[in-house]
Amino acid sequence: IAGITQAPTSQILAAGRRMTLRCTQDMRHNAMYWYRQDLGLGLRLIHYSNTAGTTGKGEVPDGYSVSRANTDDFPLTLASAVPSQTSVYFCASSDAGGRSDTQYFGPGTRLTVL
């Protein structure tokens, strides 16, 4: 069982380019999340999805979009990357998004925008 995977592991991207970060889970979890991790700022929620077909905005959604066509996949797209989007991106999932649910995290994608 892989759990939750992300691709690519790292990427260097020119400003203005479009980029999609991939996230796949095999736990049949309903809820999925995208975070960015920045030094001194901790983990900030970008977007989330309660279930396939629905998405919602987190704390820092600007410049990012997501889709949830099925249960397993939750890609994050940067339409036109900017240097301030340089960060480590973590995808996570939880069973049902319940109050007591544990979040399971992917290994992260380190993105550098030049």
Added chain:
Amino acid sequence: AQRVTQPEKLLSVFKGAPVELKCNYSYSGSPELFWYVQYSRQRLQLLLRHISRESIKGFTADLNKGETSFHLKKPFAQEEDSAMYYCALSGPESGGSYIPTFGRGTSLIVHP
């Protein structure tokens, strides 16, 4: 609005010393709180949650509603405890799911 505050960015101790990583929260309802840990070159993982009232790797955390705190404690730190620790709050509720809120994290360094 809900908020999780971890006042210390960095906590440095020597092996065998007691450790307390502070976490304070603000939330209008009854909180559900967690501690997550990220060891070097590993993904974030759950350390413990208050509802379980358990001790993991020697760590405990007690929810104090009066002080709105959920501090993480360990009586004797080990070098392998060196990691980034995040306190998290489950909430608010949105569309049937609870949106998690994380603190900014505390980096714990345990010196030999």
